[in-house]
Amino acid sequence: MRRILIIDDNPAVGQALTLLLSLHDIVAEVALTPEAGLAALDRRPADVVIQDMNFSADTTSGAEGAALFRAIRERQPDLPVILLTAWTRLEAAVELVKAGAADYLAKPWDDAKLLATIENLLELAESTREVARLRDERRRRRVALAQRFDLSGIVYASDAMERTLELACQVARSDLPVLITGPNGSGKERIATTVHVNSAVRDGAFVAVNCGALPADLIETELFGAEGGAYTSAIKSRDGRFDAADNGTLFLDEIGTLPLAGQVKLLRVLESGRFERVGSTRTRHVRVRVISATNADLKTMVRDGRFREDLYYRLNVIEVVVPPLAQRRDDVLALAEHFLAGRPGLVDAARAALLAHAWPGNVRELKNVIERAALLARGGPVTPELLGLPAAELAPTPRNLGEPSRDAVVAALARADGVVARAAVALGLSRQALYRRMDRYGIAG
Structure with missing residues (x-):
């Protein structure tokens, strides 16, 4: 009533x-x-x-x-x-x-x-009451998730990232291969680490391999090792990444760049846990949890003959999708404050600018932008000009807040816990002017 x-x-x-x-x-x-x-x-x-x-x-x-x-x-x-x-x-x-x-x-x-x-x-x-109820419910869920699992220090505030973390933690207890998909810079390796630390092999090594950074002629040696004399520079025997990850986790990033010859051997290891070093006929056996990641469309690569279909289905037993930062806007300010690491914070216009930016480089881009801005701020608060974002995407400054964007209005209301009076002051508007913009943008309450 x-x-x-x-x-x-x-x-x-x-x-x-x-x-x-x-x-x-x-x-x-x-x-x-x-x-x-x-x-x-x-x-x-x-x-x-x-x-x-x-x-x-x-x-x-x-x-x-x-x-x-x-x-x-x-x-x-x-x-x-x-x-x-x-x-x-x-x-x-x-x-x-x-x-x-x-x-x-x-x-x-x-x-x-x-x-x-x-x-x-x-x-x-x-x-406001509904927002508070949802915020409390979300806080309870996240506290419960953090109490049940090790989240590897991942900072998030969005429901989308919460769902990703929940799935990663749920599948961690199995020993099935996990395929993590998402754009570059979105945090796929952090998700892989979360899977590892919550798995049965969490006490073993976590070995990360960027397949795209390995020379094509050395991929097999890097993954499976080589015997001394197997090739000109192989003076002595060397372990491969599978050896290093025995009883632990091997994280294969950019798996779509693995050549077809390497894909054949990888498939055999996934199926049997067995492989031979380059230059050896002795079969070795390892117990390794394999997690792979890619920003490529592996289905298209399978159709084009660039990726083995049987390997694709072996790797993609469970898929964990990491959304781009543009699809989890609630994470932007949480991550920005985290990257500031206790240094003077962001002025309101800088917050609005961060929310308005598309973040094509995802979390990696945000981290670089914040660290650069904090350096230029010289101990002071971060302003929009210090962010170095495209001018067209900067939110209005306090001297020109006549027409804030929808994101700026939403951000101001969120920071004010839904209190229009506070949000109006932050945006440099009258309360009536803010109400008109809320009506225009379709922002209820």
Whole structure:
């Protein structure tokens, strides 16, 4: 049930507002003095307060109303308060709006305008409660996930990354091959590490191999080792990566770059755990958990004959997809703050700029941008100019906040926990101007 508290020393005002609100299924409670209003708030919370500015016939200063407003803010800082003014100086009401009041209306009020303001505030209150509920639920899930599994220090805030981590942790306990897919710089190796540290072989080595960085003629030697004299520079026998990863995990990054000859041998190891070193006929046996990763479309490579179909299905028993940063915007600011590592933070316009950027280089690009900006900031806060992002993608600065982007509005509301008054100040807008932009962008509450 939506509830409004009316604090006004004129009983006729309380009766008129109660009747008006009842026609719109809004319950109103009337208090005739500031003391009674504060007591009513202590007994039962309200969604919105409508308060008079004057409670004395001897003055039009609005001092009593200002004192009441401050007392309400002390009790409930985020409670929306609408000011009703009659003889009060307009400047007093404006000052309170700057201090966080939701709006002010002159007596006699316009019913349509008052109702529109109240409905907006009630929707915002409902949205804020829902956001808080979802935030608490998300926090509980993440705490539970971190308690059950070792997340390898991965920083995230998005639901998309949470789902990726949940799947990675669930499949870690099996010994089946895992294929991690996602764009470059998205954090595939960190996911592979998470799989390893939660697996049955977590006490063994985690050996990472970038297949794309290995010379084609040395791939077999790197993976499987070589006997002394197997080739000109092989003076003595050497272990391969499979030997090094025995009883542990071998992470094969950029698996799509592995030549077909290497794919044949890799398939045999996956199927049997057996291989021969280059230049040897003796079969060796290892117990290795294989995790592979790629940013390539392996299905297309299979169709084009560049990747073995049988190897593809052997590697892709379980696929874990790491979304690009552009699809997990909630992670941007969390990662940025992490990369700042306790140094002075980001100004609001810089936050908006980070949210507006497309991040084609994903987490790796974000890390480089933040570390460079922190260096240039010389101990001060990071501003948009220091980020070095394309000018077209920079959010407006405080000197030019007339038309913030949808992302900037969403970011400001999120930082203000849904309180429009706070978000409006951060964006350099009036509360009414922010409401208009919220309507235009389709932002509920």
